[in-house]
Amino acid sequence: MSLWVDKYRPRELSKLDYHKEQAADLKRLCEQQDFPHLMFFGPSGSGKKTRIQCMLRELYGTSAERLRNETMTFTTPSNKKVDIMTVSSNYHIELNPSDAGIYDRVIITDIIKQIAQTANIDSGSERDFKVIVLTEIDDLTKDAQHALRRTMEKYVATCRIILCVNSTSRVIPAIKSRCLGIRVSAPSIEEIVAILHKICRKENLTLPNELALNIAKTSDRNLRRAILMLEAAKVQKYPFTSNQQVPDVDWKIFLHETANVIMREQTPANLEKIRDRLYELLSHGIPSDIIFRELVKILTTKCDSEVKSQIYGYASLYEHRMLSGNKPIYHLEAFVAQFMSIYKKYLNDITMDFDDD
Amino acid sequence: MQAFLQGHKLSAQKPASFNSQRKEKKSREKPIPWVEKYRPKKVDDVVEQNEVCAVLRESMQTSDLPNLLLYGPPGTGKTSTILAAARQLFGEFIKERVLELNASDDRGISVIRTKVKNFAQLKASNIRPDGKPCPPFKIIILDEADAMTNAAQAALRRTMEKETRTTRFCLICNYVSKIIEPITSRCTKFRFIPLHEEKIIERLKFIAEQEKFNIEDEALKSIVETSNGDLRKAITTLQSCYRLKCGSDIKHSQVTLLDVFEMSGIVPDSYLEEFIKVVKSKELQALENFIDAFTYEAYSLSQFFDQLSIKIIMDETITNNQKAIILDKLGESSFRLSTGGSEYLQLIDFGTICIIAFSKQN
Numbered sequence: 001m002s003l004w005v006d007k008y009r010p011r012e013l014s015k016l017d018y019h020k021e022q023a024a025d026l027k028r029l030c031e032q033q034d035f036p037h038l039m040f041f042g043p044s045g046s047g048k049k050t051r052i053q054c055m056l057r058e059l060y061g062t063s064a065e066r067l068r069n070e071t072m073t074f075t076t077p078s079n080k081k082v083d084i085m086t087v088s089s090n091y092h093i094e095l096n097p098s099d100a101g102i103y104d105r106v107i108i109t110d111i112i113k114q115i116a117q118t119a120n121i122d123s124g125s126e127r128d129f130k131v132i133v134l135t136e137i138d139d140l141t142k143d144a145q146h147a148l149r150r151t152m153e154k155y156v157a158t159c160r161i162i163l164c165v166n167s168t169s170r171v172i173p174a175i176k177s178r179c180l181g182i183r184v185s186a187p188s189i190e191e192i193v194a195i196l197h198k199i200c201r202k203e204n205l206t207l208p209n210e211l212a213l214n215i216a217k218t219s220d221r222n223l224r225r226a227i228l229m230l231e232a233a234k235v236q237k238y239p240f241t242s243n244q245q246v247p248d249v250d251w252k253i254f255l256h257e258t259a260n261v262i263m264r265e266q267t268p269a270n271l272e273k274i275r276d277r278l279y280e281l282l283s284h285g286i287p288s289d290i291i292f293r294e295l296v297k298i299l300t301t302k303c304d305s306e307v308k309s310q311i312y313g314y315a316s317l318y319e320h321r322m323l324s325g326n327k328p329i330y331h332l333e334a335f336v337a338q339f340m341s342i343y344k345k346y347l348n349d350i351t352m353d354f355d356d357d
Numbered sequence: 358m359q360a361f362l363q364g365h366k367l368s369a370q371k372p373a374s375f376n377s378q379r380k381e382k383k384s385r386e387k388p389i390p391w392v393e394k395y396r397p398k399k400v401d402d403v404v405e406q407n408e409v410c411a412v413l414r415e416s417m418q419t420s421d422l423p424n425l426l427l428y429g430p431p432g433t434g435k436t437s438t439i440l441a442a443a444r445q446l447f448g449e450f451i452k453e454r455v456l457e458l459n460a461s462d463d464r465g466i467s468v469i470r471t472k473v474k475n476f477a478q479l480k481a482s483n484i485r486p487d488g489k490p491c492p493p494f495k496i497i498i499l500d501e502a503d504a505m506t507n508a509a510q511a512a513l514r515r516t517m518e519k520e521t522r523t524t525r526f527c528l529i530c531n532y533v534s535k536i537i538e539p540i541t542s543r544c545t546k547f548r549f550i551p552l553h554e555e556k557i558i559e560r561l562k563f564i565a566e567q568e569k570f571n572i573e574d575e576a577l578k579s580i581v582e583t584s585n586g587d588l589r590k591a592i593t594t595l596q597s598c599y600r601l602k603c604g605s606d607i608k609h610s611q612v613t614l615l616d617v618f619e620m621s622g623i624v625p626d627s628y629l630e631e632f633i634k635v636v637k638s639k640e641l642q643a644l645e646n647f648i649d650a651f652t653y654e655a656y657s658l659s660q661f662f663d664q665l666s667i668k669i670i671m672d673e674t675i676t677n678n679q680k681a682i683i684l685d686k687l688g689e690s691s692f693r694l695s696t697g698g699s700e701y702l703q704l705i706d707f708g709t710i711c712i713i714a715f716s717k718q719n
Contacts, residue, residue, distance in 0.1 A: 025601045032600060036390065042655040077465075146504050150459040156390060168622075168657040169694045174431060177590040180597040181622050186653040221653050289699050296702065305641045309709040316690070316698060316706035323697035 005227045008199050011065070013054045016047070017198070018191045019184065026051065026182070030058040035129070037152055039137075039163040039176070042184030045222030048164050051184060052133060055162075059127060060091040074110050076103045094133040098140055105144040108134075109151060116155035130159045137163045138170040149174045192216040192226050199227065205234065208242035218246050225249070251286050252294065259298040266340035266347075271333070278332050288328035292319050292335070299339060307346050314338045391596045392589050395564055397441045403434055404556050404588065409547045413442045420446075420483075420492030424517060424526045426541060428533040429549025432587030435529045436500060438549075443496055450485055459500035469512040473497060477520040495524050502528040503535035510537045517543050551586025560588065561595055570599060572612040579614060583621045594621050624656045629668050636711035644708045648701065658700040662691045662707075682714040 010016050013030075016023045029035065038055075040048040056064040067087050072095075074082045082103050086095040093115060097104040115130055137145070152161055152175075163179060165171060187195070193212045200207040207230075215233070219226035232247045233240065258277045261270065281291055296315045300308050315335060322331035397403045400413050409427070416422040427435040447454045456476045458468070476497065483493035499505070517526050517540070528544060530536060558577055565572050572595070580598075584591035597620045598612045618625065628651060635647045651661075666687055669680060690707040694700065 029601055034390070034600065036597065036600065041657070043653060046655065146501065150500065153393070156393070167700050169659040169700060170697060177431070177587065177593060180593075180601070181620070183619075183622065183655050185655045293699055293701055300645075308641055309713060312702070312706045312709045316693065316702045319702050320693040320696065320698040323699070 003228070004199060004203075004231045005224055008202070008227070009050055010054060011057060013051075013058055016051070016054065017195050018187050019047075022182070022184075023051075023054075026055055027058060030055060035059075035127075035160055036180045037156075037161045037163070037178060038182055039165065039168075039171075039179035040182045040184055041165045041168050043186050043222070044166060045219075045224040045226075046184045046186045047223060048184050049135075051182070052162055052164065056089075056092055056131060056133075059131070060089075064089050064091050066090070072111070074100070074103070074106050076106050082107070091127070092131040092133060094135070096135045097144065098136050102141060104140050105147045108140075108144050108147050112148075112151050112155060112159065112161075116158045129157070131162060132159055133162045133164065135164045136166075137175075138165045138167055142172065145172045145175055149178065152178050186221040187223050189213070189216045189221065192219065192221065192223055195223065196226060196230055199230065206239065208240055210242035211240050211244055211246070214244075214246050218248060251281060251284065251291075254281065255291065255294050256298060259295065259302065262299065262336060262339065263302055263343075266344040271337055271340065274336050275329070275333055278329060278336075282329065288322060288332065289319070291328075292322065292332060295332075295335075303343065304346070307342055310342055311339060314342075390593070391564060391568075392592050395560075395567075395592065396437050397434070399445055400438065400441050403438050403441060404560055405552055406434060406438065406547075406549055409438060409549070412545070412547070413438070417442065417446060417492075422492065422494070422496075422525045423545040424521075424543055426528045426530075426533070426536065426544035426546045427549060428530050428536075428546070430551055430587065431531060432584070432589035432591075433549040433551060434588065435549050436498075439496075439498055439527050439529065443498075446496075447491055448485065448487075448489070450487075450491075454481065454491075454495045455498060456495070457498045457500065465506065466509045466512050469509050469516070473513070474516055474520075477516060477524040480523055493523070496527055497524060498527045498529065500529045501531075503530035503532050507537055510540055514539050514543070552588050553586075554581050557581045557584065557586070557588055557591050561591060564592065564595065568599065570612070572598075573614055576612050576614045576617045579617050579623075580621065583617075583623060622657055622660055624661045624664055628654075628656070628661070629665055632665070632708075633668070633672070636708055637715055639712050639716055641709065641712065644712065645705065648704050648708065651704070652701055658704060659691060659694055661704075662687060662694070679714045679717070682717075683711055686710040 013023045013027045040052060042048055053065075067089055070086050070088060072084050072086055074084065076082060080103070082100045084095055084097070084099055084107060086093055088094065093111070095107070095111065097107045097111075100107050112132060115132060140148075148161075149172075161179075163171075163175075168176060168181070193209070193216050196212045196215060197207055211233070215226050215229050219229060229246060229248075233244060236247055237244060254277070258274060258281075261277070262274060264270075278291070282288065292315070296311070296319075300311060303311070318331045318335040318338070322328050325331065400410050400417070403410055413422075425439070427439065429435060443451055443455045456473070458473070476495065479495065481493050481495050483490060485491045502510075513526075526544070528536065528540065533541065533546065533548075558581055561572075561577055561580065576598075580591050580594050584594065594617065595612070598616045601616070601620065631647060632651075635643045666684065669675060669683055669687075675683075686707055690698075690703045694703050
């Protein structure tokens with residue numbers, strides 16, 4: 001039995017639930033002979049991958065859905081072997097080059113050359129190109145992105161590249177200008193609610209509107225998370241009640257508690273406790289940038305606007321440092337310490353004012 | 358007799374081979390993007406850049422080409438120009454006479470030492486295999502030369518001088534400052550200027566005519582505005598619009614202004630205005646709400662910053678002091694963004710600084 005997220009993932013462009021006009025455009029694109037390189041961008045859970053898969057099906061028919069997992073091995077210039085997991089069908093290959101860390105450049109040049117040099121023998125098939133799907137391009141090193149630019153142009157006759165990114169700011173302009181950008185914005189609350197209702201109808205469940213709205217709101221307009229939440233809620237308690245507690249993600253609850261600890265006491269001893277909690281989060285594989293952003297969001301809701309603007313300033317500074325460095329814990333901790341000192345000072349000022357009175 | 362035989366042969370064979378070749382070409386030509394399709398074939402076709410073209414034309418007649426260093430912003434025709442020149446010089450034997458290396462090839466010091474050197478040492482005759490005269494040298498094109506390491510560039514120095522009798526080098530880069538001094542002094546430098554708007558419009562109109570579709574004048578203008586003198590970007594945008602919006606059906610045979618907006622990823626003006634309104638209201642809560650909504654729409658924040666900077670400079674209601682504070686922060690934020698900062702935090706940080714700037718009097 002598969003998760004609802006996979007079970008109810010639309011398989012065809014015409015069955016997508018939102019951005020219908022765009023879907024029609026994509027369909028038209030597939031019908032034409034000259035197919036460009038594409039770049040899908042949008043927040044997570046907005047349906048980029050779903051759209052890519054639908055397009056592949058549109059291009060190659062159902063045989064593009066017959067997938068297999070493969071591990072490919074690449075040799076770096078320093079004779080180190082790097083393994084990468086790929087998902088492929090006869091017509092396309094999908095991989096995440098940033099898995100290889102600093103060796104991503106080798107992967108990019110090798111894989112594209114390998115695929116581009118083996119053209120489809122069956123010339124009778126409709127498409128004489130293969131598709132390479134590269135995910136998380138924004139995490140690639142600049143070097144690898146530069147390697148991509150000319151390769152994309154050179155092998156355009158035998159392969160097309162579909163890129164999938166969260167934010168285009170980290171993609172170099174040279175790549176952006178070579179791709180047709182497809183913006184996939186997050187589904188609106190109403191759209192999520194409609195989809196949740198649709199799923200429940202198919203599962204023969206009754207879903208009160210309030211609960212659907214509640215789930216949609218806590219999901220941050222992330223459709224995947226919303227559907228997972230719905231499934232979790234069903235496991236927790238069925239039949240649904242309209243004021244049922246929506247189970248939030250574990251790490252978010254944990255982060256809320258962490259924020260409470262920070263607010264309670266601003267001392268070095270407490271900072272050590274926070275460190276343990278942060279380590280706990282990191283060791284569970286929560287990406288550091290998400291921890292950072294959520295932590296800032298939670299903390300800022302708890303304090304006054306005077307303090308807020310200072311905190312935002314420091315948050316952006318430490319976050320940038322964290323992403324350019326490679327040990328997130330230092331920067332997370334630095335931020336927490338900075339927050340404590342600002343907050344403590346603010347509290348002291350208030351009590352001083354009282355004392356003066 | 359011989360002439361007759363040859364003539365006969367030609368007339369007998371050519372149509373068949375011509376046809377098959379053409380057929381093959383046709384099936385292969387389809388997927389070529391317009392950028393490649395409409396790349397200039399001759400030096401004379403190159404839009405603007407008169408200086409370089411004049412030099413190249415001259416050197417083609419005298420078959421005396423200096424080492425070249427072409428630099429300028431992307432999409433101004435650097436690669437196109439040198440490729441066109443090479444094609445004119447060597448015709449279909451371009452493959453034998455030209456070595457093109459770019460950032461995607463491995464271009465460390467070892468490649469310079471072996472591949473480039475070996476190629477440079479080959480002697481070139483002054484007659485092409487088909488009997489036509491051609492200049493007695495080969496060309497090595499090093500595209501995206503600013504991505505080469507300094508060590509690799511240094512290895513190039515002596516090779517460039519030693520092999521001048523058989524080889525000319527042509528380096529292409531965006532930033533001339535990243536090329537080491539000894540190399541620049543060995544080359545004739547040419548700066549490529551961003552193209553003027555009229556020239557781009559002319560070219561786009563030409564392409565539209567060739568591809569047989571209509572485009573609104575307004576849409577054309579906005580394509581040019583977003584391209585900032587980058588012809589490649591302009592052509593890609595045009596093709597994207599055409600592909601996505603105009604199918605085979607005649608109903609959609611015109612590209613409209615809205616299509617261009619959607620395709621080129623421009624942030625609609627309403628968002629910019631709302632942002633300025635929100636920061637002027639000095640409500641932090643409103644700012645947070647705006648940013649939440651904005652990030653869900655998935656517009657590119659770097660594009661947003663670009664557009665915002667112009668809007669703020671042009672805004673007469675903002676005092677010079679405020680502008681200074683805001684633009685200073687804008688620079689910092691957009692740097693952090695491009696080196697990995699998250700969009701949400703950078704934007705909110707920038708927003709709070711704007712609020713502070715506006716709360717200060719004058």
